[in-house]
Amino acid sequence: MNIITRFPPSPTGYLHIGRARTALFNFLFARHHGGKMVFRIEDTDKERSKKEYEQDIIDSLSWMNISHDDGPYRQSERNAVYKKYIEKLIKDGCAYVSKEIPEAGEEEKKRSEVIRFRNPNKKIEFEDLIRGKIEFDTTELGDFVIARSIDEPLYHLTVVIDDFEMKVTHIIRGDDGISNTPRQILIQEGIGAPRPVYAHLPLILAKDKSKLSGRHGAVSVMEYRNDGFMPEALTNYLALLGWNPGTDKEIFTMEELIKEFSIEKIQKSGAIFDLEKLRWFNREYLMKLDDKQFTDMAIPYLPEWLRGTSAEWQRMLPLVRDKVHTFRDVAMLFQEKGDLHFTAGNPAYPSSLLLWKKEPDAMAAKAHLEHVRTLLGDLDEASFAPETIKDTLWAYAEEKGRGNVLWPLRVALTGQEKSPDPFISAAILGKEETLKRIDNAISIISK
């Protein structure tokens, strides 16, 4: 059997991670079985659909490397198709034009005439790949509306027609679609379409266990991109939310996911989205980058005001890689309390900070700084790198006590309680600035 799945977003909002995961699962399932995924934009609601959202959805999927094999189709361009089916449904007696009697207090928007499906009022039973047998009594649905008019079809109708015409074999969608299923099966039977296989995914939940939505903070894929996450990390994390390979392996490339994916391993219950774990995944992927890749990818996240020359960053950023989980974290390093804030300008700090807590001797600290200054002054500009600087100072630091020498130096250079080590800090500042700051510290401590 040739498997065809589909991803049918409606462009009424930015693509959020829940829908992105649904797209991912449809994609993985199709690819795993050598099938295809249809991409269809459900924009029958002209009021709420926007081109901007449509573009966001396309860009988000492309960023995550989730591709389709058919489409994109736009329902707004397929009215002739739907019209044909509506006419046939009416002719066959499965649907009818209904005169609506406006009830007191009802919305004014409502039409006086709509098209309703003639509900056979029977029990529907279907087999869900994830949940097993599910039963509904459709009587409670009544004769539901399938179109506002012959030219204005509604969701349930268009979905069923399109899935049929696009030969969709497997419908993998969110849990919240379960209650739509009986209605859609009824329409399928009305138009004589075969029943596809259903698989309802557990929802992605917010911390409070409710359905994840905009009010829970960052939910759109693009927000995660803007926050400095790598698409591989997001994809990997999302794949493991509600699915597992049955082994302890957690890091997967897209190829590996396609190879390992199976619907039987999908979880039944909802999963809470955990930003901390996503950050952990992102760090794992960050570590796989080489220095140049890391820097090139991080630079766009730096605020305009602190972007220096590319060469400067190529030199600096690799030195602080192990301090971050995301590219946004890199930018954070330069802010007020960040580890690299000292690069912004001459730091101000109380002279007492220069003293090492285990041996707070001002005279000794001054002497150490003076000696370090001499040693570093002898280094030439070109060899002012962390390793060389360390080699130059290490013997002296060992002799006098590492904390006694290195703590004052680090504070002299950064003025911060937390920062990279003094060798890295000196290398970042460069020889001239390093000596300047040491001189400054010596004068402060002398007062």
Add this chain to the structure above:
RNA sequence: GGCCCUAUCGUCUAACGGUUAGGACACAGGCUUUUCAAGCCUGGAACCAGGGUUCGAUUCCCUGUAGGGUCACCA
């Protein structure tokens, strides 16, 4: 409220009747160390409750409880 779905550490999960209930994130402690991270090591932490079925239930069944989803002329 009706209908539907779900239930293992705080979180994501493994277990397909017999295990000291495993792993990961997070957390705690330790090591390393000039600070902060990172890294390494160690540790605490779970089968929703009650009935069955069975020699034996986390696992199968029922009930309860809890949580969630859905009830449009939106998708």
